[in-house]
Amino acid sequence: MGQIEQRLAALGLVLPPPMQTPSGVVLPFPWVRIHGNRVFVSGHGPLAADGSLAKPLGKVGAELTQAQGYEAARLTALAILSSLKQALGELDRIEAWLRVFGMVNAAPGFNRFPSVINGFSELVLEVFGPVVGAHARSAVGMAGLPFDIPVEIEAEVAIR
Amino acid sequence: MGQIEQRLAALGLVLPPPMQTPSGVVLPFPWVRIHGNRVFVSGHGPLAADGSLAKPLGKVGAELTQAQGYEAARLTALAILSSLKQALGELDRIEAWLRVFGMVNAAPGFNRFPSVINGFSELVLEVFGPVVGAHARSAVGMAGLPFDIPVEIEAEVAIR
Amino acid sequence: MGQIEQRLAALGLVLPPPMQTPSGVVLPFPWVRIHGNRVFVSGHGPLAADGSLAKPLGKVGAELTQAQGYEAARLTALAILSSLKQALGELDRIEAWLRVFGMVNAAPGFNRFPSVINGFSELVLEVFGPVVGAHARSAVGMAGLPFDIPVEIEAEVAIR
Numbered sequence: 001m002g003q004i005e006q007r008l009a010a011l012g013l014v015l016p017p018p019m020q021t022p023s024g025v026v027l028p029f030p031w032v033r034i035h036g037n038r039v040f041v042s043g044h045g046p047l048a049a050d051g052s053l054a055k056p057l058g059k060v061g062a063e064l065t066q067a068q069g070y071e072a073a074r075l076t077a078l079a080i081l082s083s084l085k086q087a088l089g090e091l092d093r094i095e096a097w098l099r100v101f102g103m104v105n106a107a108p109g110f111n112r113f114p115s116v117i118n119g120f121s122e123l124v125l126e127v128f129g130p131v132v133g134a135h136a137r138s139a140v141g142m143a144g145l146p147f148d149i150p151v152e153i154e155a156e157v158a159i160r
Numbered sequence: 161m162g163q164i165e166q167r168l169a170a171l172g173l174v175l176p177p178p179m180q181t182p183s184g185v186v187l188p189f190p191w192v193r194i195h196g197n198r199v200f201v202s203g204h205g206p207l208a209a210d211g212s213l214a215k216p217l218g219k220v221g222a223e224l225t226q227a228q229g230y231e232a233a234r235l236t237a238l239a240i241l242s243s244l245k246q247a248l249g250e251l252d253r254i255e256a257w258l259r260v261f262g263m264v265n266a267a268p269g270f271n272r273f274p275s276v277i278n279g280f281s282e283l284v285l286e287v288f289g290p291v292v293g294a295h296a297r298s299a300v301g302m303a304g305l306p307f308d309i310p311v312e313i314e315a316e317v318a319i320r
Numbered sequence: 321m322g323q324i325e326q327r328l329a330a331l332g333l334v335l336p337p338p339m340q341t342p343s344g345v346v347l348p349f350p351w352v353r354i355h356g357n358r359v360f361v362s363g364h365g366p367l368a369a370d371g372s373l374a375k376p377l378g379k380v381g382a383e384l385t386q387a388q389g390y391e392a393a394r395l396t397a398l399a400i401l402s403s404l405k406q407a408l409g410e411l412d413r414i415e416a417w418l419r420v421f422g423m424v425n426a427a428p429g430f431n432r433f434p435s436v437i438n439g440f441s442e443l444v445l446e447v448f449g450p451v452v453g454a455h456a457r458s459a460v461g462m463a464g465l466p467f468d469i470p471v472e473i474e475a476e477v478a479i480r
Binding site for chain 3: 106134135
């Protein structure tokens with residue numbers, strides 16, 4: 001078991017299985033696209049332990065509180081780590097997190113997007129540490145997200 | 161004629177001319193920015209055969225049906241291929257599609273953004289095949305897009 | 321003083337100090353992430369001369385006119401240059417602007433996002449010139465932005 005997976009285990013974090021695509025939907029793209037040492041991560045949402053979309057669905061500031069949005073961002077981090085493990089074999093290959101684009105399904109009047117996406121950033125920093133885990137970030141409010149997921153995050157990382 | 165252009169011709173696909181910028185608007189940036197083997201594609205919308213903005217304009221889920229949104233995403237793919245051909249000379253130089261960021265002008269309550277942006281992804285896969293054409297992707301709902309275009313897509317590709 | 325800073329001075333442009341984070345907010349990420357010759361710029365908003373968020377806050381097309389949005393985008397460019405100077409030491413290290421993602425806090429019915437984000441692009445072109453300063457760009461409307469800032473911009477540049 002690699003060092004990052006040991007760290008996940010020590011923190012009690014379990015990666016979900018790959019996303020169960022909702023029926024009737026075709027997603028003709030990979031969750032992770034590797035090119036040389038560059039790794040592009042498709043937009044992911046939060047997953048439950050069985051790989052289905054995590055509940056609750058909806059907009060942060062309406063169907064979800066800010067705290068529930070934070071938890072959704074944390075689950076999104078685990079979903080992305082799951083996809084990265086599947087694509088890379090070994091999470092220790094990640095040399096640096098580079099860019100994180102955090103999208104929040106925004107109810108009118110809600111604007112605390114950074115506090116929501118912190119659920120993602122803080123988990124990445126806990127697991128990878130401040131050198132590898134640091135990332136440029138935006139955290140912004142969207143008019144809508146697929147399947148009414150509350151959070152969607154895309155990213156780029158560099159590998160060895 | 162290169163292999164990709166032969167493929168476009170075989171599929172009966174015709175690239176539009178460069179976008180006719182709506183009057184009174186200044187767009188002080190290139191449609192494609194090349195740096196080494198990296199190629200950044202500015203946000204494009206769907207174009208008609210004469211390079212004007214394709215109709216209908218508006219939000220998907222209101223002025224446009226999902227099927228019309230899909231068609232707009234398909235036209236956006238052709239607009240991007242046109243810009244890439246102009247910038248690169250030859251579409252065969254594209255070694256890999258990397259990242260696709262698909263933005264849908266979203267009517268309240270519409271959330272089938274992936275099914276809209278599939279109009280882009282499926283065309284790219286038809287033309288470039290599954291190895292070169294694969295791409296990381298997000299497909300999300302925006303509060304608004306320039307000129308009320310229904311779809312806007314930005315991307316990055318790698319060239320030889 | 322480097323050439324870019326001389327140019328800023330000749331244009332009468334002054335970079336703001338680093339952003340004063342609003343109280344009660346944790347932003348666990350750097351404003352700039354450097355990896356090799358790639359530089360990722362986190363989403364920035366407009367800053368006042370003291371590093372606080374520039375006023376007015378709100379949506380362009382409602383609380384702000386288009387002209388005020390343009391000015392906010394211009395201030396966002398200065399905020400980004402300030403972060404880049406702090407991270408790079410010397411702005412002359414910038415070899416090329418690559419990608420600019422311009423997000424406008426959009427009031428319903430407003431769609432002139434390119435004319436707003438031109439405040440950013442035109443300043444970058446004035447300061448860096450057309451070769452280094454050229455960039456791929458999207459300019460789009462968001463449902464919300466942190467702290468109700470009117471404009472947020474993220475970017476990537478290449479350094480020597």
